[in-house]
Amino acid sequence: MADAMSLEIAAEHERILREIESTDTACIGPTLRSVYDGEEHGRFMEKLDARIRNHDREIEKMCNFHYQGFVDSITELLKVRGEAQKLKGQVKDTNKKLQEEGTEMLKTMDELKQCRLQQRNIATTIDKLMLCLPALEMYNKLKEQMKSKRHYPALKTLEYLEHTYLPRVSHYRFCNIMVENIPKLREEIKDVSMSDLKDFLESIRKHSSKIGETAMKQAQHQRNLDNIVAQPVRTGSGKKSKKDAFKVFNMEDMSSSPVSENDSGIIDVEDEGDEELEVLGAQDLVDFSPVYRCLHIYTVLGARDAFENYYRKQRRKQARLVLQPPSNMHETLEDYRKYFNQIVGFFVVEDHILHTTRGLVNRAYIDELWELALSKTIAALRTHSSYCTDPELALDLKNLIVLFADTLQGYGFPVNQLFDMLLEIRDQYSEILLKKWSGTFRQILESDNYSPMSVFDEETYRYITGQFPFLEAELEKTFPRKFPFSEFVPKVYSQIKEFIYASLKFSEDLHLSSTEVDDMVRKSTNLLLTRTLSNCLQNVIKKKNVGLTKLVQIIINTTHLEQSCKFLEEFITNITNVLPETVHTARLYGISTFKDVRHAAEEEIYTTLNQKIDQFLQLEDYDWMATESSEKVSDYLLDLIAFLSNTFAVFTHLPGKVAQTACMSACKHLSTSLQHLLLDTEIRQITMGALQQFNLDVKECEQFARSGPVPGFQGDTLQLAFIDLRQLLDLFIQWDWSTYLADYGRPTCKYLRVSPTTALTLLEKISRAMKDTSRKNNMFAHFRKNERDKQKLIDTVAKQLRSLINSHHS
Numbered sequence: 001m002a003d004a005m006s007l008e009i010a011a012e013h014e015r016i017l018r019e020i021e022s023t024d025t026a027c028i029g030p031t032l033r034s035v036y037d038g039e040e041h042g043r044f045m046e047k048l049d050a051r052i053r054n055h056d057r058e059i060e061k062m063c064n065f066h067y068q069g070f071v072d073s074i075t076e077l078l079k080v081r082g083e084a085q086k087l088k089g090q091v092k093d094t095n096k097k098l099q100e101e102g103t104e105m106l107k108t109m110d111e112l113k114q115c116r117l118q119q120r121n122i123a124t125t126i127d128k129l130m131l132c133l134p135a136l137e138m139y140n141k142l143k144e145q146m147k148s149k150r151h152y153p154a155l156k157t158l159e160y161l162e163h164t165y166l167p168r169v170s171h172y173r174f175c176n177i178m179v180e181n182i183p184k185l186r187e188e189i190k191d192v193s194m195s196d197l198k199d200f201l202e203s204i205r206k207h208s209s210k211i212g213e214t215a216m217k218q219a220q221h222q223r224n225l226d227n228i229v230a231q232p233v234r235t236g237s238g239k240k241s242k243k244d245a246f247k248v249f250n251m252e253d254m255s256s257s258p259v260s261e262n263d264s265g266i267i268d269v270e271d272e273g274d275e276e277l278e279v280l281g282a283q284d285l286v287d288f289s290p291v292y293r294c295l296h297i298y299t300v301l302g303a304r305d306a307f308e309n310y311y312r313k314q315r316r317k318q319a320r321l322v323l324q325p326p327s328n329m330h331e332t333l334e335d336y337r338k339y340f341n342q343i344v345g346f347f348v349v350e351d352h353i354l355h356t357t358r359g360l361v362n363r364a365y366i367d368e369l370w371e372l373a374l375s376k377t378i379a380a381l382r383t384h385s386s387y388c389t390d391p392e393l394a395l396d397l398k399n400l401i402v403l404f405a406d407t408l409q410g411y412g413f414p415v416n417q418l419f420d421m422l423l424e425i426r427d428q429y430s431e432i433l434l435k436k437w438s439g440t441f442r443q444i445l446e447s448d449n450y451s452p453m454s455v456f457d458e459e460t461y462r463y464i465t466g467q468f469p470f471l472e473a474e475l476e477k478t479f480p481r482k483f484p485f486s487e488f489v490p491k492v493y494s495q496i497k498e499f500i501y502a503s504l505k506f507s508e509d510l511h512l513s514s515t516e517v518d519d520m521v522r523k524s525t526n527l528l529l530t531r532t533l534s535n536c537l538q539n540v541i542k543k544k545n546v547g548l549t550k551l552v553q554i555i556i557n558t559t560h561l562e563q564s565c566k567f568l569e570e571f572i573t574n575i576t577n578v579l580p581e582t583v584h585t586a587r588l589y590g591i592s593t594f595k596d597v598r599h600a601a602e603e604e605i606y607t608t609l610n611q612k613i614d615q616f617l618q619l620e621d622y623d624w625m626a627t628e629s630s631e632k633v634s635d636y637l638l639d640l641i642a643f644l645s646n647t648f649a650v651f652t653h654l655p656g657k658v659a660q661t662a663c664m665s666a667c668k669h670l671s672t673s674l675q676h677l678l679l680d681t682e683i684r685q686i687t688m689g690a691l692q693q694f695n696l697d698v699k700e701c702e703q704f705a706r707s708g709p710v711p712g713f714q715g716d717t718l719q720l721a722f723i724d725l726r727q728l729l730d731l732f733i734q735w736d737w738s739t740y741l742a743d744y745g746r747p748t749c750k751y752l753r754v755s756p757t758t759a760l761t762l763l764e765k766i767s768r769a770m771k772d773t774s775r776k777n778n779m780f781a782h783f784r785k786n787e788r789d790k791q792k793l794i795d796t797v798a799k800q801l802r803s804l805i806n807s808h809h810s
Contacts, residue, residue, distance in 0.1 A: 009043065013047045016031055138161040138165050142158055146189070152296060155186075155301075158185055158186065166179060186301060190298070190301055190303070193290075196290045196293070199290070201318065205318050205321070208322060208342045209338055215411075216404065219407035220403055222410075286352070294307065295357060315361075319372065322346050323377065323380075325339050329380070330388060339380075340403075343373060348411065354366055370414075382424065386428065390432070391436055395429070398425060405418040433524070434528060434531065434532045437495060437533075438532045441495065444495070448486050450549065452485065454481070456479055458479075468493045470483065484556055485557045492561065493561065493564055499524070499528050500521055507520055514578050522572060525588060526589045534597055537554065540554065541600050546608070548605060548650065551601050551604050554598075555602060558595075565591050610666065613644075613673060614673065617674075619636040620677065623693075624683055624686045625772075626690045627687060628692065634697050641700065645704070651663075664717075667701070670721075671701070671721050671725050675758075683765065685765055685769035686765040686769055694729070705719045706718075727753045728753075728759070730751070731751050732763075732766070737793070741797070741800055756808065760805065767798070770790070774791075
């Protein structure tokens with residue numbers, strides 16, 4: 001076992017020795033450590049020494065083998081040494097010379113080195129400066145742009161500086177200063193651009209009226225052109241031309257625009273002629289670049305929403321100011337025009353902004369403002385137009401509103417509500433016209449002489465027949481000719497036509513159909529006839545102390561005006577081109593109006609005649625206690641009959657029925673008044689002599705009725721007006737009580753129209769008169785026998801009459 005271990009140790013030492021021989025000396029440390037780590041390093045040293053001796057013997061053998069060559073080499077080296085000494089001397093001499101000359105060269109080389117260093121530093125400096133110069137130039141350019149207030153280019157320069165140039169020189173201190181200033185510059189640009197926008201908004205508010213005036217002039221010019229080419233329907237060409245004038249806002253174009261940012265926003269056009277304004281669009285009067293610049297600046301700065309909100313808020317405030325009408329706007333048309341110009345100017349600007357800024361304002365915002373404007377404008381017009389009393393101003397206002405509506409419609413705004421409101425103003429206009437024509441009619445009626453017109457030459461005749469349709473066959477063929485009507489007939493007829501023309505004027509340009517226009521004209525004319533003219537005629541008729549001649553002439557005049565209504569129908573048909581047979585076409589109420597006026601005049605004639613009769617009756621001076629009649633008709637009655645005869649002679653031009661009715665009415669009233677006079681309660685006593693005188697006067701009235709004061713009565717028709725009075729007087733004068741009492745209640749009764757009450761009243765008056773007379777004549781004696789018998793008869797008849805009255809009541 002011990003031999004085996006000895007063999008292992010010997011083998012291990014052998015391996016280590018081979019490793020030492022073959023391994024690099026730098027890596028021999030681990031090998032030697034393995035020897036010292038073991039316990040047999042003594043034996044290893046012995047082994048190592050034996051290996052060294054073996055190598056020494058090998059070296060010695062090798063040297064002995066090469067010895068002669070070695071000797072030869074030494075000999076050669078000795079020879080070379082002498083030559084080397086010589087060479088060494090030459091080298092020293094050469095080195096000395098080289099050192100002497102090299103010193104100058106080294107000095108020059110040091111100088112060259114220094115120059116090369118400086119040159120490299122300069123090149124490096126130039127490179128760095130070339131890198132910094134663009135940033136510095138851009139910053140200087142930015143400062144110049146800020147100084148000249150070209151803020152949009154300045155903002156663009158700032159973007160390039162921040163994102164392109166400063167990152168290249170970010171390690172320089174000046175770059176850090178610039179970077180710190182960039183937010184401040186942005187805020188400065190933002191604030192200055194907002195200030196420019198505020199100036200623009202203020203300027204645009206002040207000049208909205210000028211913009212609106214130009215837009216409305218262009219709309220008027222376009223409408224005139226449309227009328228020239230006879231376009232019956234308004235086309236959309238105007239709208240198209242306005243939209244073609246819009247150019248979508250381009251940021252690049254704006255950045256290179258030479259327009260100064262100090263512009264107020266309004267191009268100076270004070271010196272421009274009207275022709276130039278016709279060429280320029282209303283939006284061309286405005287420089288919108290402050291809005292575009294500010295919009296883009298805020299967009300780039302990420303604050304577009306804030307800008308949009310601010311712009312819309314400010315424009316809403318301006319809209320409310322624009323829509324506030326002046327308190328005295330209704331006084332002149334110019335105030336209305338200024339009000340409309342401001343509104344049009346406002347919406348022309350907003351419409352242009354809508355089409356050129358891509359979202360600064362949207363359609364919903366515009367529609368909201370327009371709805372507000374419509375409601376405010378319509379309310380203002382309703383209020384202020386109600387103060388208008390001048391038809392010319394109302395018509396001019398209507399034309400201005402139509403132009404206002406057409407102008408805004410050309411920019412795409414809906415204006416139907418304005419035209420609806422114009423129909424309301426048209427009603428006011430009609431009322432104004434009616435008031436004006438009421439005054440005109442009153443003046444015509446007051447200035448008329450109410451006598452038939454006479455003409456003395458052909459020219460005057462043609463003039464009158466040109467004013468009023470009249471059939472020539474009714475007049476004489478030679479001059480002077482006399483028309484049956486008075487002057488107010490042709491004047492009133494002409495004024496009715498003028499009113500129709502005035503009504504038609506308001507309906508122009510309202511985009512109404514011919515039927516609607518015709519209907520409106522007819523309704524207005526009907527109001528003129530049925531209300532205005534009728535009231536004026538009624539007032540003349542009802543005027544205090546109006547004469548019968550005047551009333552007769554009014555009836556004649558209204559008859560001719562009634563006949564002219566068909567010509568008014570034709571006149572309206574001709575100017576509106578709507579046939580009267582068209583469905584829903586209104587008819588003129590002139591015929592019924594003039595009939596009503598004529599009937600009123602007739603009634604007034606009847607009333608006036610009755611009043612005149614009453615006035616004559618007030619002159620009666622009957623002696624109700626007369627013992628006998630005077631045998632002659634009373635003077636007051638003769639005067640009354642003469643008046644009635646003259647009056648009825650004037651009725652020759654009246655329609656026969658009117659004259660007959662007036663005559664019959666007068667006779668009935670006279671009969672009734674005489675009967676009331678006879679039965680008057682204040683008259684307590686009537687003698688038979690007084691009754692005879694009264695009977696004489698009644699006979700005169702009957703004679704007047706028989707004379708036929710008005711032609712057309714058949715037989716004794718007019719006399720029947722006095723039948724009640726005649727039967728009453730016959731009963732008492734003939735004292736035919738037996739017949740009255742026997743036949744009472746029968747249809748064939750002779751005194752059918754005498755009632756018991758009337759008979760009793762008159763009988764009691766006669767009875768009282770008889771008693772009073774007897775008492776005076778026979779104060780101390782008894783009644784004569786015949787008087788006593790008559791008194792008994794009166795008492796008996798009175799008793800029977802009361803019995804009839806009581807039975808009738810029961």
